[in-house]
Structures are given as structure tokens and as C-alpha cells.
Amino acid sequence: MGHVIQVSDVVKTYPLGAGEFVAINHLSLDVDDGEFVAVVGRSGSGKTTLLNLLAGIDRPTSGTVRVAGADLGSLSESGLAAWRGSNVGLVFQFFQLLPTLTVVENVMLPMDFAKTIPPGQRRDRAQHLLERVGVGDQADKLPATLSGGQQQRAAIARALANDPPILLADEPTGNLDSTTAEAVLALFADLSADGRTIVVVT
Ligand code: ADP
Ligand code: MG
Secondary structure, eight states: OOEEEEEEEEEEEEEETTEEEEEEEEEEEEEETTOEEEEOOOTTSSHHHHHHHHTTSSOOSEEEEEETTEEGGGSOHHHHHHHHHHHEEEEOTTOOOOTTSOHHHHHHHHHHHHOOSOGGGHHHHHHHHHHHTTOGGGTTSOGGGSOHHHHHHHHHHHHTTTOOSEEEEESTTTTSOHHHHHHHHHHHHHHHHTTOEEEEEO
């Protein structure tokens, strides 16, 4: 199997006063196509920094990051945005659904940006994805009226909007009770069985 993610000798430092703070210190990591990886570490150990590098949201200080066939260091900001839109789905601890859009509109939004799904198919696809993750009946509500677990399911549907080969999740169960957290992790396992590559930070 090919490595869908290849992190080679990556260093990431942040400026700190007169010097610099080393958040990632010579990390190499290969993830196989279809693998479900959990990245575990205490607070401040660099997990979010790593996910931001994998998503092309941030760039390494040195080393290379290859994801889904692209050397992220060689892409411009607009190239990265386009690449991200079709290759990576992101899930966050606090869901980050847009509060003024309905749940189904939140799921349609990445489709409107990436423009790979024809406009006439976007609403049906969004509804189908919401059903896939178990919140099809919440489609026309505003996010704030859903429970935390339902909001995270909706956020996972949004991450699947453009059918990305890779899902990256940053503490997706950090804001959920333990039963709901288990259900959300089971959903990730289910999506992994589809052949998607998943990296979850916990
Ligand atoms: P985790 O997600 O594992 O809690 P982070 O990747 O968020 O850790 O942060 C790793 C370390 O880098 C922390 O010590 C944090 O304070 C530091 N850090 C993260 N982002 C920045 C930044 N933009 N500027 C300076 N330091 C940062
Ligand atoms: Mg973090």
C-alpha cells in the first residue's frame, strides 16, 4: 500500500521571546492508504501543530510533508487551499459549525467552495451525508439547537462534503460525554472501513 501521508524529518518552531520554541522536533511519520491512526499526547505536545502541517494550514520550519500525492511545501497559498478543499476533511473539538446557517447548509458550504459537486446535487448529497452519520432529521435546524454529539456528527458530515480521501480530527471527542465520544469514534472507524485514511488526535 502507498503512503498517503509522508512526514520526513519535520521541525516546527515558533518564535519565543529572543529565541524559539521547538513544537515538533525531527518527526518522521508514514501513514498507509486507508489506515486509521490515533495520535496521543499530553496537552502542549504538538498534536494540533502536526495536524495543521498535515492540512497545509501551517508550514514546517524544515523537513517535508507529502499528503495525498502533493508536496505541500511546493504549493502556493491558493494552491494549498484548492488542494485542501478536495483532499482533506477537518473535524475540530468545538465543531465550528457556522451558527447562522442550517445544518444542511453547513454541509453544503465546502461543496460551494470546491465546486467539484455540481450545484444541483449539493443539497441531496448533504442530506445523504447527514443520514450517513445519523443526523438526517436535524438537517433544517440551526446548529445551536443540536446536542454536542449531534453537532459533531454534522461537522463530520461537513468534513465528508467533497469526498476527501483523508480525514483529520483534532480532539473530536474532547467536548463530548464518554458515551457520545465512543459513538463518534465508532463512526470514524466506520468511515475508515470505507477506505478513507483517518488521523485522530486525542
Ligand atoms: P497540543 O495540540 O498537543 O496541545 P500544540 O500543537 O497546540 O499542542 O502546541 C505545541 C506547543 O507549541 C505548545 O507549547 C504551544 O504553546 C506552542 N505553540 C502552539 N502554537 C503556537 C504559536 N502560534 N506560537 C507560539 N507557540 C505556539
Ligand atoms: Mg491541540
